[in-house]
Amino acid sequence: MQELPDDDAWITDRRRVIGARIRAERERQNLTQEQVILAGRIDRVTIWRVETGQETTLSTLLKIARVLDVPLPDLVQ
Template structure:
């Protein structure tokens, strides 16, 4: 498999991940306040993740998935 010459694809995936998190949060009527507190992250970090401007750690993604009560795979597919 040939790797892309640039990292644009990573940024696109980051935006898609953020959109999935936001969509799932809104679908379940969970506020940003409840999600960031439940996941143990700051509200600012959650906002950056949802906007695709932050590279969350695996642990952060696992915490978010747990609060949203969805498998991590549903968010990162």
């Protein structure tokens, strides 16, 4: 078992990495944020928050993964 660090900075770093992966995959597929917003039925602020590494929900990540047709573990590993 791995112990947690004394602070939560690693969580912020991890969220940024996940957001960057999502943005990179969206751009690789030549999709705009607007297309993901419409297909995933999520709002504009939400996709921005995800791609910039801010707090989000598992449901939102699942929607984005489905729209991008990428398994969620590939985006968050």
